[in-house]
Amino acid sequence: MRNVSSKGMEIIDLFIDSLRGRNLNSRTIQEYAADLKHFMGWHEYQGMETCQNVLIFSFDQITLKELVTYKEAMKKVDLKPSTINRRLSTIKLLFHWAHHHGFVRKDSSKHIKLLPLPKSPPHMINNEEEKRLLDAVKAHGNLRDQVILKLMIFTGIRAGEICNLKVVDVKTFQKSGVIIVGAENQRRKVPLNNMCKSILEKYMATNTNYLFLSKKTGERLTERALRHLVKKYLDIAGLEGLSAYSLRHNFGYRKAAKTSMHKLARIMGHNSLNTTMTYFK
Missing domain, CATH: 1.10.150 (DNA polymerase; domain 1)
Incomplete structure (x- = not known):
């Protein structure tokens, strides 16, 4: 230099x-x-x-x-x-x-263009990384955090949908449990695996109304707080460059390997199949 x-x-x-x-x-x-x-x-x-x-x-x-x-x-x-x-x-x-601050009369950098970046394939979380993440939240988090991470990994629902979940939206009494998520005019059923169903049954005994509450305010957990929570456990697990949204993407790619496009679109709440097609390329 x-x-x-x-x-x-x-x-x-x-x-x-x-x-x-x-x-x-x-x-x-x-x-x-x-x-x-x-x-x-x-x-x-x-x-x-x-x-x-x-x-x-x-x-x-x-x-x-x-x-x-x-x-x-x-x-x-x-x-x-x-x-x-x-x-x-x-x-x-x-x-x-x-x-x-008046050091320069004209901003010459305003029109300089950045280079286009090559699109890299998404980081798929493998089984070992998934285990590290679940171990991290089990060792360092409470029951609420464990439920949140398992739902995000195994259902692919959006961060906002996690925050808006209410106790009445969880149907674990059915043979294969489901959660009902989405806006009022676009409600959908998302299936639960046995792991999610079991931990939800254990967790729901402690809550009414909104499923996930903030420890600080006692109110509904905000999306910002949820993203911070997920990032904390990703960091503990040593999984860099990932976010709450990465877990939804990861679910989509895994599910696409064994699910039809239309079924995956329903599960993930896509309004357009063009969005779902991303996971089949």
Whole structure:
């Protein structure tokens, strides 16, 4: 990485200081700083010939054309598209901040385009990873959390539908248990496997009305709280890059291997078969 002028470092330090109140983790802030040092070192090096080999940083000298040249230079050294896009996004953040604080008259980064990213196949959770996740919630969570994770893994229902479940929506007295979910005009029955049926019967004895309540407020669990809860156990299990929505996707792909498209559409509550087709490709 090339050296950066004192003026350039001053700008970087001011920008990084402005981020510290945004609850960003230290690694993210370090990446921002490294990205900007790389760009500023490259920018100042380009201008050394006209500045008698003296490193000088100036926002107003950075044009859209120069940013495009920088993007092309990164492509030539075979950086990953995701790395190039991260650096360009950091530059966009810097220019937005600089324009807002009057350091630059024009935001030259506004029209720089990111690289298209290749679509990677979804991360399917294998049996060993599924066991790690269930072990994590069993070891570190309560009965409520165990029920939530098992429903998300084995029924594929949406986060919002989990939060809106009421005791009356659970029918475990039937031979094959079901839960009834969805908006009022689009209610549907989702089958339960024996594992979900058994733990729901145990859990329901402790609740009335809404099935899942917040420990803090005693009210219905919110979607935001549920996503945070799922993320916590995914982290404990060491499953990176996954979310509550990943569990629904995982259910869809697994079920597609042994279920017809129309049946899967009914179970997952898809309004269009085009959505369901995703799981059969």
